[in-house]
Amino acid sequence: MAVVLIGTLDTKGEELDFAREIIEAHDIDVHLIDVGVMEDPDIEPDTSAHEVAEAAGTSLEHLREEADRGEAIETMGDGAAAIASRLHDDGILEGVVGLGGSGNTSIATTAMRALPVGIPKLMVSTMASGDTEPYVGAKDVMMLYSVADIEGLNQLSRRVISNAALAMVGMVANEPDISISEKPTVGITMFGVTTPCVHTAREYLESEGYETIVFHATGTGGRAMEELVRQGLIDGVLDITTTEWADELVGGVLSAGETRLDAAAETGIPQVVSVGALDMVNFGPRDSVPDAFEDRKFHIHNPQVTLMRTTPEENAELGEIIAGKLNAATGPTALFLPLGGVSIIDVEGEDFYDPEADSRLFDALRENLDDDVELVELDAAINDDEFATATATKLDEYLRTADGGR
Numbered sequence: 558m559a560v561v562l563i564g565t566l567d568t569k570g571e572e573l574d575f576a577r578e579i580i581e582a583h584d585i586d587v588h589l590i591d592v593g594v595m596e597d598p599d600i601e602p603d604t605s606a607h608e609v610a611e612a613a614g615t616s617l618e619h620l621r622e623e624a625d626r627g628e629a630i631e632t633m634g635d636g637a638a639a640i641a642s643r644l645h646d647d648g649i650l651e652g653v654v655g656l657g658g659s660g661n662t663s664i665a666t667t668a669m670r671a672l673p674v675g676i677p678k679l680m681v682s683t684m685a686s687g688d689t690e691p692y693v694g695a696k697d698v699m700m701l702y703s704v705a706d707i708e709g710l711n712q713l714s715r716r717v718i719s720n721a722a723l724a725m726v727g728m729v730a731n732e733p734d735i736s737i738s739e740k741p742t743v744g745i746t747m748f749g750v751t752t753p754c755v756h757t758a759r760e761y762l763e764s765e766g767y768e769t770i771v772f773h774a775t776g777t778g779g780r781a782m783e784e785l786v787r788q789g790l791i792d793g794v795l796d797i798t799t800t801e802w803a804d805e806l807v808g809g810v811l812s813a814g815e816t817r818l819d820a821a822a823e824t825g826i827p828q829v830v831s832v833g834a835l836d837m838v839n840f841g842p843r844d845s846v847p848d849a850f851e852d853r854k855f856h857i858h859n860p861q862v863t864l865m866r867t868t869p870e871e872n873a874e875l876g877e878i879i880a881g882k883l884n885a886a887t888g889p890t891a892l893f894l895p896l897g898g899v900s901i902i903d904v905e906g907e908d909f910y911d912p913e914a915d916s917r918l919f920d921a922l923r924e925n926l927d928d929d930v931e932l933v934e935l936d937a938a939i940n941d942d943e944f945a946t947a948t949a950t951k952l953d954e955y956l957r958t959a960d961g962g963r
Contacts, residue, residue, distance in 0.1 A: 558651040559586035560725055561644060563637055563665040565657060566591040566598030566606075572656055572707050572718060574600055579722035580654075585729060588649065590640060592633040592664045594620050609636035630660050634667030641668040645676065651729045652677035654721060656707055659684050666692040673788065677728040681721045683707065695781035740768040741956060744782045744791040746798040748774050749858070750900035751833040754797055757945035762795070765953050774798040774834070779813030786820035793827040793956045795948060797939070800834030802875055803867055808847070809838035818882035825888030827955035829948050832894065833939055835875055835918060836903040836911070837864040856908040864902075866909045869917040876921025884927040889955040891931040893948050894919050897938035904938050 560580050564573040566589075577587045591602035592609050594617065610617040613636035620629045644650040653672065655665025662682040669678040670693075678698045685700035692698060701721050705713050743762055747755040759769045770791070772778040779801045785791050801813035821828040840846045840863045843855070854866040867875070883890055898904040899915060919934075926932055933951065937944040 558729075559588040559644075559649055560729060561588045561590060561641060561650050561653045561668075563590045563592060563641075563653065563655045563661070563668055565593035565661050565664075566600050566602060567593035567596040569593075569656055569661070569707055570598055570600045571710055572714065575710055575715070576654060576656060576718050576722045579719055580726055583723075583726045583730065585651075585726060588644065590637060590668075592637055592661065594629045594633065604640055606633070609633055609640060612636035612639040626660070630663050634664040637664055637668040638671035642671050645672055650676070652725050653679070654725050655680045655682070656703075656718065656721075657682060658707060662692055666694075666698055669698045670694050670696045672696070674785070677725060679721055679725055679728075681707070681718060690777065693777075695777045695784055738768045740766055741792040741960070742768045742770060742790065743793045743795055743952065743956075744786065745769055745771045745795045746774045746779065746782065746833070747771050748798045748800055748834045748900070750837070750902055751798045751939060753901070753940035754833065754945040754948075757942050758795055758797065758949040761946055761949040762953065767793075767953075767956075774800050774811070774813075776801055776804065776811040776813045779817050783813070783817065783820035786824055786826065789824075791826065793952050793959075794821045794829070795952050796821070796828060796830040797948065798833035799830065799879060800837060800839075802878060803835050803838050803871070806875060806878065807838045807865075807867065807871055809840060809865070811839040818879065819885075821888070822882060822886040822890070825886075827889045827952060827959055828886065829891045829893060829952040829955070830879070830883060831892070831939065831948060832875075832879070832899050832918060832922075834900045835872065836867055836899050836909045836914065838867060839864060854909070856902060864909075866911060867914060869911075869914045872914045872918035873921045876918045877925050880922050880925035880927075880930075883930045884925075886930065889931075889959070890929075891933055891951050891955070892922065892926060893944070893951070894922065894932070894934045895939035895941075895944050896934055896936050897941065899939050901940055 580587050589602045590604040591606045607617045613632045653669050662684045674697050681701045681703050683703050685702040689700050703717055772782040801817050805812035843863045856864040858864050902909045935944050
């Protein structure tokens, strides 16, 4: 077993060797992967840059001849991901550390995101104080801001690199005292405006013997759940909050991408889906909303989050999209419609109450949904206990049937 250390030895050799020495001083092996492209290193890696390029289907000589930095970073990231995955599959990789600026941050975190959740992943980066979403994605990647550039060893860089190396030592040298549940696992999606529904449904499912994992439907949350479904770590999905599709369609900041709702459908696990928070598109502070939306209805959720009401036309299109996704399901699937409102602010007297917009959403779903998808309509708001319990009960029914009655 070893800690994998990823970096560009042609520019960060001294710093990477320093990190390796600290880790090895604690009787932990280090597997050093060189992803530097421009020059051959003075330090001997365990996996050379030539091998990394070959793992990505090309050669280091080609990358040097092309001298295209963008291509080189993407290629070496793909190669490092392939090698890290292979080391993990072979039982060698115990944790991953990366050191670098923007280039190696992109390369090393590409490799980290290819690994399962739970493997320690730590990136020391000059980019860690900015927008880290492109590097972290939907995985448990930890990022430590280097404060100064990683260029030579000094009193500051030594301390930061030492902290990172020792943090990794602590993670791989100590087995966490965590019991592994044998209960079937249910993934649930939630937003602040669907929290009461999820709380009630979660309590019901846990009382019936399930373990639940709740995902905040902020784009990365939806992607994380989809990925864990594909990994086989989730047995059923209670997809209460499909709001990320509103952001994908309209251009909000919390989109989970066009593959949202695909994983459960393709893997065939039981899913119960609803239309939680499809009354809203998410933006940052009010002054960050694009000018094209100035005539729309807004709700200031907090100083950092501005919600915009979806229109009847957008809701009709969302209904068509979601129906199409559910029609592709290969396993038991139900769609629950809360006719009394799709969020806590889409009920009578609240800011986003709009019966016409909701009706367009519901009608589009009714018109486009195949008979294979079970459609359940309740004269209740999404956060009513009646609605929450009904969705959880249906998923429990599906899971018990799939498991032979448990």
